[in-house]
Amino acid sequence: xxxxxxxxxxxxxxxxxxxxxxxxxxxxxxxxxxxxxxxxxxxxxxxxxxxxxxxxxxxxxxxxxxxxxxxxxxxxxxxxxxxxxxxxxxxxxxxxxxxxxxxxxxxxxxxxxxxxxxxxxxxxxxxxxxxxxxxxxxxxxxxxxxxxxxxxxxxxxxxxxxxxxxxxxxxxxxxxxxxxxxxxxxxxxxxxxxxxxxxxxxxxxxxxxxxxxxxxxxxxxxxxxxxxxxxxxxxxxxxxxxxxxxxxxxxxxxxxxxxxxxxxxxxxxxxxxxxxxxxxxxxxxxxxxxxxxxxxxxxxxxxxxxxxxxxxxxxxxxxxxxxxxxxxxxxxxxxxxxxxxxxxxxxxxxxxxxxxxxxxxxxxxxxxxxxxxxxxxxxxxxxxxxxxxxxxxxxxxxxxxxxxxxxxxxxxxxxxxxxxxxxxxxxxxxxxxxxxxxxxxxxxxxxxxxxxxxxxxxxxxxxxxxxxxxxxxxxxxxxxxxxxxxxxxxxxxxxxxxxxxxxxxxxxxxxxxxxxxxxxxxxxxxxxxxxxxxxxxxxxxxxxxxxxxxxxxxxxxxxxxxxxxxxxxxxxxxxxxxxxxxxxxxxxxxxxxxxxxxxxxxxxxxxxxxxxxxxxxxxxxxxxxxxxxxxxxxxxxxxxxxxxxxxxxxxxxxxxxxxxxxxxxxxxxxxxxxxxxxxxxxxxxxxxxxxxxxxxxxxxxxxxxxxxxxxxxxxxxxxxxxxxxxxxxxxxxxxxxxxxxxxxxxxxxxxxxxxxxxxxxxxxxxxxxxxxxxxxxxxxx
Amino acid sequence: xxxxxxxxxxxxxxxxxxxxxxxxxxxxxxxxxxxxxxxxxxxxxxxxxxxxxxxxxxxxxxxxxxxxxxxxxxxxxxxxxxxxxxxxxxxxxxxxxxxxxxxxxxxxxxxxxxxxxxxxxxxxxxxxx
Numbered sequence: 087x088x089x090x091x092x093x094x095x096x097x098x099x100x101x102x103x104x105x106x107x108x109x110x111x112x113x114x115x116x117x118x119x120x121x122x123x124x125x126x127x128x129x130x131x132x133x134x135x136x137x138x139x140x141x142x143x144x145x146x147x148x149x150x151x152x153x154x155x156x157x158x159x160x161x162x163x164x165x166x167x168x169x170x171x172x173x174x175x176x177x178x179x180x181x182x183x184x185x186x187x188x189x190x191x192x193x194x195x196x197x198x199x200x201x202x203x204x205x206x207x208x209x210x211x212x213x214x215x216x217x218x219x220x221x222x223x224x225x226x227x228x229x230x231x232x233x234x235x236x237x238x239x240x241x242x243x244x245x246x247x248x249x250x251x252x253x254x255x256x257x258x259x260x261x262x263x264x265x266x267x268x269x270x271x272x273x274x275x276x277x278x279x280x281x282x283x284x285x286x287x288x289x290x291x292x293x294x295x296x297x298x299x300x301x302x303x304x305x306x307x308x309x310x311x312x313x314x315x316x317x318x319x320x321x322x323x324x325x326x327x328x329x330x331x332x333x334x335x336x337x338x339x340x341x342x343x344x345x346x347x348x349x350x351x352x353x354x355x356x357x358x359x360x361x362x363x364x365x366x367x368x369x370x371x372x373x374x375x376x377x378x379x380x381x382x383x384x385x386x387x388x389x390x391x392x393x394x395x396x397x398x399x400x401x402x403x404x405x406x407x408x409x410x411x412x413x414x415x416x417x418x419x420x421x422x423x424x425x426x427x428x429x430x431x432x433x434x435x436x437x438x439x440x441x442x443x444x445x446x447x448x449x450x451x452x453x454x455x456x457x458x459x460x461x462x463x464x465x466x467x468x469x470x471x472x473x474x475x476x477x478x479x480x481x482x483x484x485x486x487x488x489x490x491x492x493x494x495x496x497x498x499x500x501x502x503x504x505x506x507x508x509x510x511x512x513x514x515x516x517x518x519x520x521x522x523x524x525x526x527x528x529x530x531x532x533x534x535x536x537x538x539x540x541x542x543x544x545x546x547x548x549x550x551x552x553x554x555x556x557x558x559x560x561x562x563x564x565x566x567x568x569x570x571x572x573x574x575x576x577x578x579x580x581x582x583x584x585x586x587x588x589x590x591x592x593x594x595x596x597x598x599x600x601x602x603x604x605x606x607x608x609x610x611x612x613x614x615x616x617x618x619x620x621x622x623x624x625x626x627x628x629x630x631x632x633x634x635x636x637x638x639x640x641x642x643x644x645x646x647x648x649x650x651x652x653x654x655x656x657x658x659x660x661x662x663x664x665x666x667x668x669x670x671x672x673x674x675x676x677x678x679x680x681x682x683x684x685x686x687x688x689x690x691x692x693x694x695x696x697x698x699x700x701x702x703x704x705x706x707x708x709x710x711x712x713x714x715x716x717x718x719x720x721x722x723x724x725x726x727x728x729x730x731x732x733x734x735x736x737x738x739x740x741x742x743x744x745x746x747x748x749x750x751x752x753x754x755x756x757x758x759x760x761x762x763x764x765x766x767x768x769x770x771x772x773x774x775x776x777x778x779x780x781x782x783x784x785x786x787x788x789x790x791x792x793x794x795x796x797x798x799x800x801x802x803x804x805x806x807x808x809x810x811x812x813x814x815x816x817x818x819x820x821x822x823x824x825x826x827x828x829x830x831x832x833x834x835x836x837x838x839x840x841x842x843x844x845x846x847x848x849x850x851x852x853x854x855x856x857x858x859x860x861x862x863x864x865x866x867x
Numbered sequence: 868x869x870x871x872x873x874x875x876x877x878x879x880x881x882x883x884x885x886x887x888x889x890x891x892x893x894x895x896x897x898x899x900x901x902x903x904x905x906x907x908x909x910x911x912x913x914x915x916x917x918x919x920x921x922x923x924x925x926x927x928x929x930x931x932x933x934x935x936x937x938x939x940x941x942x943x944x945x946x947x948x949x950x951x952x953x954x955x956x957x958x959x960x961x962x963x964x965x966x967x968x969x970x971x972x973x974x975x976x977x978x979x980x981x982x983x984x985x986x987x988x989x990x991x992x993x994x995x996x
């Protein structure tokens with residue numbers, strides 16, 4: 087394991103060099119070979135181990151591409167003293183034709199194409215036996231898997247920093263989370279649910295749609311709570327702010343509006359990877375649960391957050407991303423995060439963007455990672471919370487990032503982060519400019535001291551606007567209404583109400599409250615109140631979310647004043663219910679954002695990767711894997727308790743466990759044994775190393791004239807042999823004529839590995855592996 | 868603190884916090900008002916935005932384990948508090964004060980009941996973009 091890790095670090099510099107040279111597969115492979123050639127002792131063993139575990143993880147989504155190296159090609163480096171004629175004669179011997187020779191750092195590598203007489207394995211062995219050869223290897227398809235083909239991958243410095251300039255700033259090589267190196271172990275899993283409590287998610291964004299969670303128990307749009315979880319039609323999550331079934335993230339271009347925050351966060355966690363489009367998340371594959379908790383004015387309420395946490399836990403999310411913060415400690419929020427802890431759900435929280443020390447000034451929920459005082463009560467640290475600070479392209483703490491030597495645990499990239507953005511296309515369900523036939527719009531005025539009406543004295547779109555007081559200042563002691571017509575948001579999503587507003591009221595005393603109803607005015611809910619002075623200007627203002635999918639929606643503007651001062655009042659124009667229209671347009675819908683909000687999902691995504699490798703990890707194991715494997719940085723010492731920035735590769739390597747399988751063949755007959763996950767093709771490769779957690783099935787195929795008589799060792803019977811831990815098995819092949827098949831394959835008895843077999847199998851497995859390595863070394867010398 | 872005119876019983880009275888709701892027009896005054904209105908917050912901290920730190924007229928109320936539904940409803944009704952959402956069955960409620968009492972005074976009233984574990988404002992948290 088130790089040498090593996092060393093090798094991986096090594097590889098990461100290889101990667102960068104390779105990428106700098108260009109994206110050509112050949113170049114990359116060649117460079118890898120050159121450098122791995124320096125690790126003469128064990129380079130092939132490593133390569134094969136890497137191949138083996140890659141076969142089970144990164145490749146698991148591409149099981150139909152089992153090739154581990156370019157068919158029929160080998161790469162050879164000859165010793166310096168090797169003569170040209172010796173090289174030529176050896177190549178003729180092997181049946182290899184030179185494709186090209188490549189020089190990297192004064193080292194020449196020869197790439198050969200075989201004529202087919204020898205297999206790649208055989209050719210490699212033959213080259214190695216020759217004293218003129220320093221090393222020979224298959225042309226591994228190793229690097230192909232790692233750099234995804236997403237078109238904007240070059241801008242994702244947080245995942246892979248090769249010093250590229252992003253957002254006008256040049257980065258520093260390796261100031262990243264080593265994502266490509268981590269993807270060698272796992273690119274994620276569709277079984278890992280990560281909940282995003284935020285402003286919603288544009289779940290139809292092409293770069294997110296493949297990774298959006300779908301509630302398996304709910305039938306979309308039938309108006310029935312099919313799974314009985316208390317939420318009707320909660321297909322992708324829920325909107326806990328507006329309390330509707332649509333967690334769409336509405337992009338709001340008005341000042342102070344939601345930038346599509348949750349969509350960006352979601353993409354950092356699990357933007358669809360290697361799909362030839364846009365970006366990739368830390369996880370290429372995952373299930374993102376969209377839990378909208380507000381966000382239209384950039385804030386989320388405790389009630390919505392608490393409800394969302396309960397939902398996430400109840401619906402089997404394993405990780406919750408909390409890219410929000412506030413100075414107030416909510417006991418209900420503490421209890422909810424604590425319940426998540428009990429349920430084994432990791433909670434990753436933003437440290438905050440004030441540039442302050444959270445050790446001195448608490449910020450929640452991040453500070454639940456340590457002991458906190460909540461409404462006078464002492465609350466114990468919660469072991470599932472990771473508070474995250476933000477780093478920049480040079481591994482420095484971002485200037486805006488909060489920190490805390492004890493209360494903030496770790497840092498992750500959070501400056502100039504590009505990711506998914508909701509569409510800015512909207513459709514107007516309602517638009518009132520009060521210009522033509524304003525009386526026909528159906529507004530009703532009423533209440534106490536109402537002077538509401540239409541005026542020409544001030545308007546944003548000429549000539550008219552709606553105002554509380556067309557004739558000068560407003561009245562004292564007003565509680566008056568301008569109630570709009572009933573409208574529907576059925577079939578729409580991401581709806582909000584905005585307008586042009588010109589305002590002059592007694593600051594903090596008099597103002598305009600927008601109320602909404604979803605039952606044609608039977609009951610009203612306050613949505614937003616404004617007060618003060620807009621300096622005689624109309625400004626664009628988003629009042630708030632309007633519940634989606636409601637047929638009897640209504641709004642009213644309520645003017646409130648006391649008996650003291652009176653001013654010009656309010657003018658409203660271009661009142662609009664805007665909902666999202668159509669699908670995002672794809673490649674253009676990305677944007678750069680900064681914040682600990684962006685750092686947090688890097689950590690949540692890493693947690694998801696860890697769970698993809700081992701779904702049985704506890705929250706404390708997850709937390710430990712993330713915090714104990716950071717790249718320590720002087721700039722983060724005293725700023726975060728782990729003293730570093732996350733390293734996904736190191737974290738995954740710390741939890742990736744392997745088991746070994748050794749296959750023997752016995753009996754007078756012949757045949758082959760293969761594994762479903764690439765690794766064993768016995769034949770030539772009779773030992774394999776496999777990632778813990780997914781069973782490996784061995785299949786025995788007799789040659790013509792032979793029959794498979796059954797397994798012995800850690801498997802029995804004649805069916806396929808399924809293994810989940812260290813094992814040694816023997817496949818017995820008999821001669822067909824003398825020993826007919828014991829059955830026709832029905833009821834032959836499956837192979838299960840008996841409990842306790844690990845110890846029995848371990849020693850032989852180690853022996854076999856040691857022998858194999860010894861043989862390789864001997865062959866080489 | 869000056870108060871607004873009386874409103875009808877069913878109406879929402881505008882508390883001082885609510886009047887800070889505008890991001891556009893009332894940033895400076897909101898900070899001081901929020902601090903006054905939030906007794907648990909004793910440390911000065913810069914505010915980047917004036918979004919109110921809790922939602923006016925709303926509370927989170929948690930009952931101790933084993934309190935009957937009837938008792939819960941009685942206590943809330945008796946204190947003129949409407950249930951908006953039952954977040955956790957029999958335990959945690961998102962409620963609205965149905966008259967013009969401040970959040971603080973409603974919390975004081977509720978926490979005098981031994982059946983209530985805690986009552987707190989519906990705090991706001993900001994996205995950290």
